Structure formats: C-alpha cells, structure tokens
Amino acid sequence: MTRLTRAFGAPLAALILFFAGAWILGLIAAPQIIMIEQSLWRMERPAGSAEISVRIDGLYNRLDVLALDEAEAQARADTEGRAATLAELATTRAQIETEIAELEEQESRPVKVYTLANFTQMGTAHLAIFFKTIAASLAVTAIALVVCYPIAFAVAKLEPPNRAALIMLALVIPYAINELLRIFAWQMILNYGGPANALLGLIGIEPIPFLESGAGVFVAMVYAYILFMVFPLYNVLETLETNLIEAARDLGAPTWRIHMRIVIPHARPGIAVGCIMTFMLSAGSYAVPYIMTRGTAAPWFTQLIYNRFFEATNWNVGAAYALSLLAACMVFIFVMMRLLKVSLKDIAK
Missing domain, CATH: 1.10.3720.10 (MetI-like)
Known part of the structure; x- marks a missing residue:
C-alpha cells in the first residue's frame, strides 16, 4: 500500500486496491467458494419421513371408514339423528383432511443436508x-x-x-x-x-x-x-x-x-x-x-x-x-x- 501510495497517490492507490479486491473476490474467490459450498450439500427427505408416510396412510384409511359411516347415516330413517351424525362426520373428515395436508407438506418439503455423498455419485x-x-x-x-x-x-x-x-x-x-x-x-x-x-x-x-x-x-x-x-x-x-x-x-x-x-x-x-x-x-x-x-x-x-x-x-x-x-x-x-x-x-x- 505504501509503494502504491508513493507511486500513484492515495486516491488512485485506493481505487487500484478496490478494483483488484473486487476482481479477486468476485471473479476468482466467490465462484470457487460457491461451487465448493454447492458440492457439500443436497436436498433430502426430512427425518422421520417414513413414519409420516405411515401416519398419512392411516389417516386415509380413517377417511375410508368415515365414508362407510356416512353411507350408513344417510340410510337412517331418523332425520334429526341423521343430520347430527352427518355434521359430526363432516367435522371429523375436515380435521383429518387438514392433518393429511399438513403431513404431506411436511413429508414433501426437502431439507438441506451437508454431506460428501455428491462425490460418491x-x-x-x-x-x-x-x-x-x-x-x-x-x-x-x-x-x-x-x-x-x-x-x-x-x-x-x-x-x-x-x-x-x-x-x-x-x-x-x-x-x-x-x-x-x-x-x-x-x-x-x-x-x-x-x-x-x-x-x-x-x-x-x-x-x-x-x-x-x-x-x-x-x-x-x-x-x-x-x-x-x-x-x-x-x-x-x-x-x-x-x-x-x-x-x-x-x-x-x-x-x-x-x-x-x-x-x-x-x-x-x-x-x-x-x-x-x-x-x-x-x-x-x-x-x-x-x-x-x-x-x-x-x-x-x-x-x-x-x-x-x-x-x-x-x-x-x-x-x-x-x-x-x-x-x-x-x-x-x-x-x-x-x-x-x-x-x-x-x-x-
């Protein structure tokens, strides 16, 4: 820095250092750092995704059972009891569908995992x-x-x-x-x-x-x-x-x-x-x-x-x-x- 200042003056020396640093960082160091970082991770299924899949399957089975219950409720002669039962079943169905949507989003959302597995491909x-x-x-x-x-x-x-x-x-x-x-x-x-x-x-x-x-x-x-x-x-x-x-x-x-x-x-x-x-x-x-x-x-x-x-x-x-x-x-x-x-x-x- 002292030699540059003596040779070109402080303003020009600072400008030279700025452009040299931008060149080294932007065109040499940054691309290599980004490539190294990119090579050390990959997106994987979240932990416990197998258990989540089992829970989702169980919830879908419950929806099938609810469908049978709704069919039985529709066949009832008691109008007031049928309406109450159908309303209760509809509420249960909505809760199950909401839970399924949340679990499916959680299962499908990949997580960033740092690993050397990319090199073993x-x-x-x-x-x-x-x-x-x-x-x-x-x-x-x-x-x-x-x-x-x-x-x-x-x-x-x-x-x-x-x-x-x-x-x-x-x-x-x-x-x-x-x-x-x-x-x-x-x-x-x-x-x-x-x-x-x-x-x-x-x-x-x-x-x-x-x-x-x-x-x-x-x-x-x-x-x-x-x-x-x-x-x-x-x-x-x-x-x-x-x-x-x-x-x-x-x-x-x-x-x-x-x-x-x-x-x-x-x-x-x-x-x-x-x-x-x-x-x-x-x-x-x-x-x-x-x-x-x-x-x-x-x-x-x-x-x-x-x-x-x-x-x-x-x-x-x-x-x-x-x-x-x-x-x-x-x-x-x-x-x-x-x-x-x-x-x-x-x-x-």
Missing part, C-alpha cells in the same frame, strides 16, 4: 471417463510440447528477427477466427470423406475414421491450444544467451546435449507455464471433444459436468464433479512445479 463408468479425460489431456499436453518446442526454439534462436516476427504472426492470424469455426474446419478435414483421407487414398491407404476413433480430438486440441504452449516457450528461449549455445558447439557438444544441458534447463519456467495452460484448457474443454467426435464417442468429463448441471438439473453433483476436475488440475500444477523445480515466482515471470 461418480460410479465406475464416470470414474473411467474422468481418468480417460485426464490421460487424454496429458497426451495432448505432451504432443503440444513436442510440436511447439522446436518451433519456439527455431523462432527464438535460429531465425532473424524479421522472419521470426512473420512466423509468430502466421501462428496468431488463424486465432482471429472463432474457435468453433476452426474446430468445424478440422472436422471437415478429418471427416471420413475429407481431404485427409483423400490424400491417404492417393498413396493406397484405406480411409481412416479419425473422428470415430477419437484421434481427431488430439489434432484439434493441439491446434486449438498451440499458442498457449508456443508463446511461453518463445518468451523464455528468447532470453537465452546465444553465446552459451555457440560455446557449447565450439567445445564439441552434440545438439541433443546442448538442449539437455543448456536450453531445456533455461526453458523450464516456459515449459511449466505452457504445460499447465495446455493441460487445464484440454481437461476443461467441452466443444472440441463433442464436435470432433460428433457426440458418438465416450464423452469427455466436461460433458458429464454439463449434463449434471443442465440436463439432470442436479447442480450439487455437477459442482462436485467440477470440483474433482479442478482438484486434478491443481495436482497437475504442483506436480509440474515439482518436476521442473520452478516456483510461482518463476512462472509469473
């Missing part, structure tokens, strides 16, 4: 989809790293600045198009009768069902999120002293050793950021797996979350599923930081 089939989504997201991240590392290194260290700028511009321009349009374009390219299979047919290879097999998901995801891997790598590799690489070459180090001993250790923060962003975007993607498989393959875990929220209208279980996916992403973040030996400060750079 994930049966064997849903657990399999969860682990398949995590494994597929790891595969997408690994493919993106393998594809993007040479590109980032070539642009940062092997190309002159003007050509490097053109290459980066060529990578950015396709992202001016809406993501859904790019995904649909890949669906048409990888379709059974699309250009990819047409080229394979020219060399005598039978058409491959890329979409039905799920292979198209990996292609589309790597393409959709490639910038989130390239830019962190490029930004870090650009700061690497070229003299270190040239000195290693002069000393006779092979290319693979230069990368293992010099380039990759320097690029660890960029690798961590790229892998974290690509993994989280892949694990949380809904449109790419659904469009690329036409909804025919096993669903992505995000599709299960969507179904729980908007089709099953079970927001509590949906929140529990979403929290499970968030927990998996957080575990991945800390594992990457541990493996690459980077801190939050290194990633922030």
